[in-house]
Amino acid sequence: MSTKVEGSEKQPEKMGTDDIIVNTRQVVKGLEALRNENMVLSHMLEEALLYGQKEEPGKIGKDMELQEEKYQLLRKSLESIDLGLGEAKMMIALSSHIGLLEAEKHKLKAQVKRLCQENLWLRDELANTQQRLQHSEEMVAQLEEEKKHLEFMNQMKQYEPMGEQEKEEPQPQKDSLIDLFPTEEEEHKHRSPQMSSSFTAAQQGGYEIPARLRTLHNLVIQYASQGRYEVAVPLCKQALEDLEKSSGHNHPDVATMLNILALVYRDQNKYKEAIDLLNDALQIREQTMGVDHPAVAATLNNLSVLHGKRGRYKEAEPLCKRALEIREKVLGMDHPDVAKQLNNLALLCQNQGKFDEVEHYYERALRIYESTLGPEDTNVAKTKNNLASCYLKQGKYQKAEELYKDILATHEQELLAPEGKNQSGTSNTQIKNEKSQQSKCPERGQQNRC
Structure with a gap:
C-alpha cells in the first residue's frame, strides 16, 4: 500500500514550451473527438425523451427520469469540454504571441549591440580628435613662445655694431626635374x-x-x-x-x-x-x-x-575609352578632365607597346592643357615629359630634345618668377579661375591614375 502512495506522489518531469504546445494540441484533438461523441449521445437522448412524451403524455416514468438525468449530465459534460477547448486554444495563441515577442526581443538586442559598437567607435574617434587638438594647442603655445623669443632677439640686434651683424645670404632653391614630376605615392x-x-x-x-x-x-x-x-x-x-x-x-x-x-x-x-x-x-x-x-x-x-x-x-583600355567618350560628350572635347583621361589612356597603351596611339593621346592632352590652363601650368610640363619619354622610346630624339628644352626653360622661369606667382609658376589669377571652374563642375579634381 505504501508503495502505491509513493508512486502516486511522484512529481511529473519538467516539460519544455514546445512539449507543452504539442501535448496541448493532442488534448484539443481528444476533447474535440469526445465532444462529438457526447453531441451524438445528447441528440439520441433528446429524441428518446421527445418520443416518450408523445407516446405517454402527462406520465413520467422511472425510465424517463433516468434519461432526463443522463441528458443533463451530457449537457454539463459538453459545457466542460467546450470550456477546456477554449482554454487550450487560448494557450496555443498565447504561446505563438510569446514566440513573436521573443523574436522581437532578440532583434532589439542585436540592434543595441550594433549601436553600442558604433558608440565605441565614435568615442574612440572623439578621444583621438581631442588628443590631436591638445597636441596642436601645445604646438601653438610653443610657436608663440618661439615667436616672442625671435622678436626679442631681433630687437637686440638693432643695438649691435654693424660690423658684427652677420648677413645671411639666401641659398638658391635646388629643384630638379624629378621634383617637377612627383610620383603617385608622394602625392x-x-x-x-x-x-x-x-x-x-x-x-x-x-x-x-x-x-x-x-x-x-x-x-x-x-x-x-x-x-x-x-x-x-x-x-x-x-x-x-x-x-x-x-x-x-x-x-x-x-x-x-x-x-x-x-x-x-x-x-x-x-x-x-x-x-x-x-x-x-x-x-x-x-x-x-x-x-x-x-x-x-x-x-x-x-x-x-x-x-x-x-x-x-x-x-582596362576599353573601360578607359568609354570613360573618355562620356567626358567628351558631357564636358566637351577641350575640357581639362578630358586631358586627364587621355593621359590615363596613353599610359595604358604605353604598357602595351602601342606607341603611335600613345603619341596621339599625349599630343592631344598637351594641346588641351595649353589652351585651357596656359603654357606655364604644371600639367603642361608633366604631359611634355611623358610625350618626350614616348619620343625617346620611338627613336625620335630631336623631338624629345625640343620638349626637354621647353621644360627646362619653363622651370627656369618659375625660379625667377615674381611674387605675384606661386612656386609652381601658376599666377594667383589662374588659381582663382581654376577654383571657380571646379565649383561649377563638381567632378573636377584629382582623378585616379593607371
Whole structure:
C-alpha cells in the first residue's frame, strides 16, 4: 500500500514550451473527438425523451427520469469540454504571441549591440580628435613662445655694431626635374585628410553624399587613412547593409557606398574584391543615372585603374575609352578632365607597346592643357615629359630634345618668377579661375591614375 502512495506522489518531469504546445494540441484533438461523441449521445437522448412524451403524455416514468438525468449530465459534460477547448486554444495563441515577442526581443538586442559598437567607435574617434587638438594647442603655445623669443632677439640686434651683424645670404632653391614630376605615392603622402575626402567625393562623379551617410563616410575615410582597416571595413559593410534595407539595392546611395568600400579594398591591395564592387556600382549608376552620367565615367575610370594595377591592360583600355567618350560628350572635347583621361589612356597603351596611339593621346592632352590652363601650368610640363619619354622610346630624339628644352626653360622661369606667382609658376589669377571652374563642375579634381 505504501508503495502505491509513493508512486502516486511522484512529481511529473519538467516539460519544455514546445512539449507543452504539442501535448496541448493532442488534448484539443481528444476533447474535440469526445465532444462529438457526447453531441451524438445528447441528440439520441433528446429524441428518446421527445418520443416518450408523445407516446405517454402527462406520465413520467422511472425510465424517463433516468434519461432526463443522463441528458443533463451530457449537457454539463459538453459545457466542460467546450470550456477546456477554449482554454487550450487560448494557450496555443498565447504561446505563438510569446514566440513573436521573443523574436522581437532578440532583434532589439542585436540592434543595441550594433549601436553600442558604433558608440565605441565614435568615442574612440572623439578621444583621438581631442588628443590631436591638445597636441596642436601645445604646438601653438610653443610657436608663440618661439615667436616672442625671435622678436626679442631681433630687437637686440638693432643695438649691435654693424660690423658684427652677420648677413645671411639666401641659398638658391635646388629643384630638379624629378621634383617637377612627383610620383603617385608622394602625392598621396602630401595629401591632407580634407583633400582626401574631397578626392573621394570627386571619385563619385559629383554625386553629393547624403547627410545621413556623411558621418559614416568620414569615419571610413579617417580609419582607412590611418590604416585601421579592421574598423573601416565592418563599419562600411554595416552602412551598406542599412542602406540596402532602407532604400533597396538599386539606389545611387548604395552605389556611392560600394565605391567607398572598393577604394578601401584597393588600399589593401584587394583588387579582385574592389573590382566586383565597382562592377556592381557601375550597373546601379547606369540604371539610375543613365549611361552618359559623369558618375558612370568616374566608376569606369576607377575600374580601368584597378585592371591596370593588376596588369590587365587589354581589359582596362576599353573601360578607359568609354570613360573618355562620356567626358567628351558631357564636358566637351577641350575640357581639362578630358586631358586627364587621355593621359590615363596613353599610359595604358604605353604598357602595351602601342606607341603611335600613345603619341596621339599625349599630343592631344598637351594641346588641351595649353589652351585651357596656359603654357606655364604644371600639367603642361608633366604631359611634355611623358610625350618626350614616348619620343625617346620611338627613336625620335630631336623631338624629345625640343620638349626637354621647353621644360627646362619653363622651370627656369618659375625660379625667377615674381611674387605675384606661386612656386609652381601658376599666377594667383589662374588659381582663382581654376577654383571657380571646379565649383561649377563638381567632378573636377584629382582623378585616379593607371
